[in-house]
Amino acid sequence: MKKKTIIYTCPYVPAEWIAAHGFCPSRIIPKAAGNPIVPMEGVCPYVQAFVNQVTTSREATAVVMTTVCDQMRRAFDIVTSSCKLPGFLMNIPSTWQHVGAQKLYLEELKRFGRFLVTLGGKTPSNKFLTEIMLEYNNARSSILAMRKYLTSSQYSQTIATFNRDGKEAVSWTLPKDKPPMAGTSLAIIGGPLLEESFSLFDEIENYGGRIVLDATETGERGICGHFDMDKHQDDPLRELADTYFCIPDVFRRPNNRLYDWLKEQLANREVRGIILWRYMWCDMWHAEVHRLKKWTELPVLDIDVNANEKGLSVRTHLRIQAFVEMLQ
Amino acid sequence: MNNDPRQITLTEWDEHYEHLQKKGLREPDYGGVLSRHVGDGNKRLLKLRYDNSAAALRLWNFLLTEEKRLHQARAEGKKIVGVMKDLGTVPVMAYSLDNVAAFYPDGAWWIPCVMEFGAGLLEVADSLGIDESFCPVRAMLGAFITESHFPIPDKLICSVGATCDDFSAIAQRLDALGYPIMWWEIPHRRKPESDETAVKLPGGGAAPKSQIEFVMSEFKRIKVVLEELTGQYLNAEKLSAGIKKANQVRRCLAELRNIVFTAKLCPIGAIEMLVAEMLAIHFCSDQNETIIVLTELVNEVKSRVQFGKGVLNADAVKVFWINPVADLQVMNLLEDCGGRICGTEYLFSHALDLIPENVPAIEALAMMALADPMVGSSVDRAERICADIRRFGSEAVLISRIPGASHCALEGKVITEAIHAMLEVSVLEIEVPPVSDSIHPTLCTRLEALIETTKRRRTK
Ligand code: SF4
Numbered sequence: 001m002k003k004k005t006i007i008y009t010c011p012y013v014p015a016e017w018i019a020a021h022g023f024c025p026s027r028i029i030p031k032a033a034g035n036p037i038v039p040m041e042g043v044c045p046y047v048q049a050f051v052n053q054v055t056t057s058r059e060a061t062a063v064v065m066t067t068v069c070d071q072m073r074r075a076f077d078i079v080t081s082s083c084k085l086p087g088f089l090m091n092i093p094s095t096w097q098h099v100g101a102q103k104l105y106l107e108e109l110k111r112f113g114r115f116l117v118t119l120g121g122k123t124p125s126n127k128f129l130t131e132i133m134l135e136y137n138n139a140r141s142s143i144l145a146m147r148k149y150l151t152s153s154q155y156s157q158t159i160a161t162f163n164r165d166g167k168e169a170v171s172w173t174l175p176k177d178k179p180p181m182a183g184t185s186l187a188i189i190g191g192p193l194l195e196e197s198f199s200l201f202d203e204i205e206n207y208g209g210r211i212v213l214d215a216t217e218t219g220e221r222g223i224c225g226h227f228d229m230d231k232h233q234d235d236p237l238r239e240l241a242d243t244y245f246c247i248p249d250v251f252r253r254p255n256n257r258l259y260d261w262l263k264e265q266l267a268n269r270e271v272r273g274i275i276l277w278r279y280m281w282c283d284m285w286h287a288e289v290h291r292l293k294k295w296t297e298l299p300v301l302d303i304d305v306n307a308n309e310k311g312l313s314v315r316t317h318l319r320i321q322a323f324v325e326m327l328q
Numbered sequence: 329m330n331n332d333p334r335q336i337t338l339t340e341w342d343e344h345y346e347h348l349q350k351k352g353l354r355e356p357d358y359g360g361v362l363s364r365h366v367g368d369g370n371k372r373l374l375k376l377r378y379d380n381s382a383a384a385l386r387l388w389n390f391l392l393t394e395e396k397r398l399h400q401a402r403a404e405g406k407k408i409v410g411v412m413k414d415l416g417t418v419p420v421m422a423y424s425l426d427n428v429a430a431f432y433p434d435g436a437w438w439i440p441c442v443m444e445f446g447a448g449l450l451e452v453a454d455s456l457g458i459d460e461s462f463c464p465v466r467a468m469l470g471a472f473i474t475e476s477h478f479p480i481p482d483k484l485i486c487s488v489g490a491t492c493d494d495f496s497a498i499a500q501r502l503d504a505l506g507y508p509i510m511w512w513e514i515p516h517r518r519k520p521e522s523d524e525t526a527v528k529l530p531g532g533g534a535a536p537k538s539q540i541e542f543v544m545s546e547f548k549r550i551k552v553v554l555e556e557l558t559g560q561y562l563n564a565e566k567l568s569a570g571i572k573k574a575n576q577v578r579r580c581l582a583e584l585r586n587i588v589f590t591a592k593l594c595p596i597g598a599i600e601m602l603v604a605e606m607l608a609i610h611f612c613s614d615q616n617e618t619i620i621v622l623t624e625l626v627n628e629v630k631s632r633v634q635f636g637k638g639v640l641n642a643d644a645v646k647v648f649w650i651n652p653v654a655d656l657q658v659m660n661l662l663e664d665c666g667g668r669i670c671g672t673e674y675l676f677s678h679a680l681d682l683i684p685e686n687v688p689a690i691e692a693l694a695m696m697a698l699a700d701p702m703v704g705s706s707v708d709r710a711e712r713i714c715a716d717i718r719r720f721g722s723e724a725v726l727i728s729r730i731p732g733a734s735h736c737a738l739e740g741k742v743i744t745e746a747i748h749a750m751l752e753v754s755v756l757e758i759e760v761p762p763v764s765d766s767i768h769p770t771l772c773t774r775l776e777a778l779i780e781t782t783k784r785r786r787t788k
């Protein structure tokens with residue numbers, strides 16, 4: 001029997017916890033909301049796309065949304081009033097530097113677990129949760145190791161596919177030859193990607209660039225770290241919570257961990273330029289543009305993705321092309 | 329000279345002021361003729377209409393001298409605490425200590441309006457990449473950088489979590505620019521689940537006990553920070569006394585709102601009521617004076633009601649106003665169009681409710697913080713709004729959208745639908761920029777339509 005699917009988009013929702021309760025976790029990649037089902041003026045296009053996808057979903061058993069930004073938090077009201085899908089709004093603390101915030105997140109995971117049980121899920125034993133966590137650990141490590149063998153587009157899509165459809169959907173056979181590593185090394189940083197956005201990676205390669213660091217929410221930045229199963233042997237949920245809680249993001253207060261993470265990654269990957277991917281009306285990323293430009297010595301191209309466009313505007317294509325050419 | 333209650337222009341106030349003085353007007357040290365504040369750059373004042381009472385004069389003078397009060401407090405060696413975002417709770421803690429002045433840098437929200445952009449704060453925000461896609465609170469960034477308004481606080485304490493993106497993002501920029509912030513977490517208020525202990529919150533609604541406990545732990549962190557800053561111990565007695573004092577303000581305001589919003593004839597205009605409500609948030613940097621100012625206003629409106637006097641037509645439509653309006657003049661505009669404000673929800677209704685005095689002080693404050701209409705869902709907010717609409721008998725609702733505000737884009741629809749589901753009142757949503765002169769004709773047309781529709785409904 002096909003497992004029931006729980007859909008979500010936020011990286012702070014642990015897939016392992018959903019899977020351990022007997023559900024299929026699916027971190028969806030929404031399509032741009034060309035015709036929003038619930039028209040909302042002045043709203044981040046990603047939020048609109050997510051709302052569209054959720055309210056029209058036929059496969060999902062429930063939706064999980066989080067409080068990482070005000071728009072998503074409030075979109076929960078829209079979703080629950082526009083469709084019958086059971087919904088869970090998970091509180092993700094913005095602060096992180098004191099035990100209370102970490103505990104709050106752990107307690108929220110437990111509450112989420114109780115919600116899953118109301119949907120027919122089963123509270124996992126520590127042993128079963130550990131098994132699932134190890135499975136995910138291995139799958140994620142394998143994916144991360146694939147980076148050198150895939151084009152940037154294939155790599156980012158692999159991460160997204162794994163998060164959305166699970167490891168069965170990932171093509172584990174590596175190409176015989178490593179792809180040519182030519183092109184100017186670039187990083188893409190920012191919010192989550194829409195389904196249409198993945199073509200950007202190939203496009204950049206066509207212009208002579210190469211994304212060596214996908215630090216979007218959909219990419220490597222949105223992957224939790226490696227679980228250390230020895231740390232909390234009798235309490236795998238604690239390890240799960242601690243690891244997920246450390247995902248660096250722009251909404252954290254303060255958000256210096258995001259910059260620390262970036263600093264390390266940008267140096268490791270020898271990045272020569274940064275593309276900042278942000279949505280119109282997204283205050284969280286918008287407010288960081290100026291700071292990021294001051295913080296890094298690397299050139300930064302700021303792209304604000306416009307309302308519900310099916311693809312990027314011609315102007316944006318030209319700006320990306322010019323940016324890559326400038327760096328060559 | 330006509331001494332009947334009425335609304336007058338700033339120029340008329342000059343003459344009226346002389347008249348009041350001749351009649352023996354007694355004022356505090358911050359008193360004086362209102363038009364002097366225009367000299368400080370507050371040009372919008374020239375376009376507003378004011379209540380002609382001595383009580384209103386004192387209210388305006390109190391409001392417009394806050395920056396001076398803060399500078400004076402610094403000069404006197406008081407510690408200045410910049411409280412950010414929570415609107416109404418942390419100041420109660422701060423004012424429980426001696427030698428502290430707490431204020432909201434968020435108040436810079438109004439500067440672009442009051443100074444008609446003359447302060448240049450938005451340009452500073454622009455230069456830091458915080459453009460008009462953010463709400464007017466971006467002026468706060470400019471106020472910090474230029475240091476031309478409030479003194480830079482000794483400590484900044486900001487709530488984050490279930491807050492708007494605008495503020496959270498801008499506060500983060502401030503922090504990164506070298507104004508370190510003590511962040512505290514306010515979780516999204518949710519409904520208690522069946523297996524959880526529920527705590528009834530002031531103003532209706534409920535929250536799970538676990539959330540109250542969490543916020544209490546956050547307040548304990550803040551308490552330590554305040555104690556370190558001031559070198560004083562913030563014990564339970566002091567905090568309880570602080571709560572009692574805050575409640576004195578809130579009681580005054582509740583009485584004022586009750587009299588004004590339920591009076592047959594509107595005894596005082598909307599702008600003065602908005603200013604009065606704002607005093608409850610942080611006492612305009614002087615708690616004792618706030619009580620005096622509000623008491624005078626209460627006495628004034630009481631006497632007007634008693635003598636059947638008012639400032640607007642008897643058939644003015646009772647409008648419930650949601651969200652603060654970025655341009656104060658639009659409140660006058662609504663009155664010109666035949667409306668009067670009977671009920672408000674300016675994003676801080678929790679700061680108007682009495683703080684429980686029968687529970688430990690920190691717990692009471694945690695309850696207040698979680699009662700904030702903005703930390704819960706828009707549906708909860710709408711429920712409270714509907715209860716207040718019923719209570720004040722408002723006939724129409726005006727949602728004033730704040731340009732750029734992250735919550736406005738999503739809550740308007742939810743609130744409108746909830747109101748329509750619960751009540752038979754017309755709802756109008758408008759968006760008002762900090763200086764709205766250019767859209768006055770359109771605004772008037774829309775406001776008039778709301779008033780006419782509502783009046784027609786009366787006759788049915
Ligand atoms: S892109 Fe920004 S506004 Fe949109 S969901 Fe993410 S954080 Fe929220």
Ligand code: SF4
Pocket residue numbers: 463464465492493494495675702730732733734735
């Ligand atoms: S007006 Fe709205 S968006 Fe702006 S600071 Fe206040 S709550 Fe936040």
